[in-house]
Amino acid sequence: MARFIIIRILQAIITLIVISMVVFALARASGDPVMLMAPAMATLEDIEVIRHHLGLDKSLPEQYWIFLKNLSHGDLGESIRSRRPVTALIGERLPNTVSLGLSAIALGIIVSLILGVTAACKYGTWLDGGVKLLAILGQALPSFWLAIVAIQIFAVLLHWLPTSGMGSPAHYVLPVLSLSFFMLPILMRLIRSSMLEVLDSEYVKLARIKGLSERLVVWKHALRNAIIPLLTAAGITFGTIVTGAVVIETVFAWPGLGRLMAEAVMGRDFPVIQAAVLLVAVVVLLVNLLVDITYAWVDPRIRY
Amino acid sequence: METARVGKKVPQLWKALRRLPVIPVTILGIVVFVAIFADLITPYPPNEMSLTDRLTPPFFVSGGSPSHLLGTDNLGRDLLSRIIFGARISLSVALLVIAICSIFGTILGMLAGYLGGRLEALLMRVTDAALAFPALLIALLLGGALGPSFGTVVLALSALGWAPYARMMRGEVLKLRGEDFVAQARIIGSSPARILIKHIFPNVVNTLVVLMTMSVGLVILIEASLSFLGAGIPPPTSSWGSMVSEGRNLLDRAWWISLFPSLAIGLVVLSGNFLGDWLRDRLDPRLRQL
Numbered sequence: 052m053a054r055f056i057i058i059r060i061l062q063a064i065i066t067l068i069v070i071s072m073v074v075f076a077l078a079r080a081s082g083d084p085v086m087l088m089a090p091a092m093a094t095l096e097d098i099e100v101i102r103h104h105l106g107l108d109k110s111l112p113e114q115y116w117i118f119l120k121n122l123s124h125g126d127l128g129e130s131i132r133s134r135r136p137v138t139a140l141i142g143e144r145l146p147n148t149v150s151l152g153l154s155a156i157a158l159g160i161i162v163s164l165i166l167g168v169t170a171a172c173k174y175g176t177w178l179d180g181g182v183k184l185l186a187i188l189g190q191a192l193p194s195f196w197l198a199i200v201a202i203q204i205f206a207v208l209l210h211w212l213p214t215s216g217m218g219s220p221a222h223y224v225l226p227v228l229s230l231s232f233f234m235l236p237i238l239m240r241l242i243r244s245s246m247l248e249v250l251d252s253e254y255v256k257l258a259r260i261k262g263l264s265e266r267l268v269v270w271k272h273a274l275r276n277a278i279i280p281l282l283t284a285a286g287i288t289f290g291t292i293v294t295g296a297v298v299i300e301t302v303f304a305w306p307g308l309g310r311l312m313a314e315a316v317m318g319r320d321f322p323v324i325q326a327a328v329l330l331v332a333v334v335v336l337l338v339n340l341l342v343d344i345t346y347a348w349v350d351p352r353i354r355y
Numbered sequence: 356m357e358t359a360r361v362g363k364k365v366p367q368l369w370k371a372l373r374r375l376p377v378i379p380v381t382i383l384g385i386v387v388f389v390a391i392f393a394d395l396i397t398p399y400p401p402n403e404m405s406l407t408d409r410l411t412p413p414f415f416v417s418g419g420s421p422s423h424l425l426g427t428d429n430l431g432r433d434l435l436s437r438i439i440f441g442a443r444i445s446l447s448v449a450l451l452v453i454a455i456c457s458i459f460g461t462i463l464g465m466l467a468g469y470l471g472g473r474l475e476a477l478l479m480r481v482t483d484a485a486l487a488f489p490a491l492l493i494a495l496l497l498g499g500a501l502g503p504s505f506g507t508v509v510l511a512l513s514a515l516g517w518a519p520y521a522r523m524m525r526g527e528v529l530k531l532r533g534e535d536f537v538a539q540a541r542i543i544g545s546s547p548a549r550i551l552i553k554h555i556f557p558n559v560v561n562t563l564v565v566l567m568t569m570s571v572g573l574v575i576l577i578e579a580s581l582s583f584l585g586a587g588i589p590p591p592t593s594s595w596g597s598m599v600s601e602g603r604n605l606l607d608r609a610w611w612i613s614l615f616p617s618l619a620i621g622l623v624v625l626s627g628n629f630l631g632d633w634l635r636d637r638l639d640p641r642l643r644q645l
Binding site for chain 2: 188191339
């Protein structure tokens with residue numbers, strides 16, 4: 052087990068280094084930020100001075116080395132746009148994304164558990180059909196459009212909720228709902244199919260023969276076993292949430308990391324893109340690492 | 356003997372055709388048709404502005420006119436024409452991306468599965484990383500890095516899109532590698548390339564087709580999201596995603612601008628998913644877990 056964990060951590064570190072190189076290379080290929088920053092009247096010498104000041108005149112490996120060295124003591128550089136430390140920018144935005152993301156994940160898991168399990172128990176009925184329809188529609192309709200329509204109905208038409216931004220708890224309702232809807236179809240489908248398999252197994256039949264109540268059989272005996280295969284999907288689902296966060300934060304003008312990234316890409320702000328993507332990569336890798344370790348712990352057959 | 360075989364095949368084909376998912380195939384057929392013949396079909400050029408016709412509602416709403424069936428946007432551009440030209444963009448992005456990803460992923464996956472060893476370990480680590488990484492991030496990064504254009508979008512969507520193919524193909528090849536027919540081919544001295552192409556590939560092609568069909572919807576959705584975020588194909592080209600985005604702030608006055616492109620996205624993705632499900636059940640029922 053210890054060996055397995057160490058090997059997985061080493062692999063994760065190597066992956067991270069590769070990702071950092073790719074991100075660095077891509078960011079540098081992104082055209083010249085000096086041209087975007089410099090005033091229209093700037094002379095060639097001015098541009099050279101700015102370039103030197105930002106360290107953009109050094110060779111690429113050198114720039115990458117400096118980047119790594121600074122990274123090792125927590126210095127991720129300065130935003131080219133706002134001239135503020137990237138860590139400060141991210142620090143401001145991160146809590147907003149975490150609170151949005153966690154609420155959406157919690158809601159998404161609860162709703163998809165209820166719907167997925169119900170659909171599996173009522174296999175073949177209209178309830179099952181309804182859940183399947185919801186999953187199919189959820190996978191096909193563009194999430195950003197659903198979010199726009201939700202704003203239109205609940206904010207503009209009915210005035211129940213604010214259209215965008217952050218502040219009161221009411222500001223959370225629409226973004227959290229939209230983001231959790233993003234992951235609902237996949238989770239629901241997985242829970243339903245996994246649950247269908249388990250409900251057909253011998254030990255569930257035994258539990259029923261023992262005379263346990265249907266509720267106990269389904270929600271305790273069956274669900275516990277049905278959840279294990281879902282672990283493998285957790286990593287991929289997490290990636291979906293990150294994607295969703297970028298889109299949903301943009302629609303709702305939510306001051307989170309996703310919107311920061313989208314803005315940084317538009318403004319060609321190298322250090323911000325680098326840091327944000329690296330941060331997300333670390334989190335995605337950590338989640339996948341945890342998933343692998345939990346899986347190996349739950350199911351001892353899995354070893355390298 | 357020849358006639359007997361044909362006689363047996365025709366009813367089978369007919370049966371298969373009858374069970375064909377008619378509605379999805381019809382929708383996809385229409386979309387492909389209008390995408391190809393967009394220039395001949397559209398009533399107006401997609402970017403022709405007409406300031407007197409701004410924000411005309413669709414024909415079935417009061418104030419709408421039959422000259423603009425789905426209405427116009429805030430620049431007076433005919434929505435139907437733009438959606439038809441948008442189909443061309445969405446479909447060509449999807450086809451190109453899926454072609455690139457499936458070729459690249461299949462080659463990598465088959466090599467990894469057949470050759471094994473260090474190469475396989477390395478390739479599968481890269482594949483795992485690519486699978487875990489959110490595709491939209493790389494797409495945004497590339498869109499920002501190289502500037503938004505058709506090529507960037509295709510490159511961005513292909514950059515990680517090959518991973519599911521590689522993973523799937525490796526698994527299939529691993530299963531087939533130990534089969535007798537592969538061993539026999541090796542005994543008579545076939546080269547690895549010949550074994551892979553002549554003996555293994557025909558056995559995995561069904562899985563490949565299913566995976567390709569199922570990813571049509573996904574690619575169209577990501578392309579739309581990218582265009583919506585402004586990192587896709589730049590205006591004035593009519594892309595469904597950017598049309599939704601353009602209509603976003605006019606929703607209270609002109610709901611049709613973002614509704615119809617969204618419906619187009621939804622219908623095509625839905626049809627693609629249905630067709631994929633159907634193909635999977637017919638060609639490769641083992642994939643039902645997906």
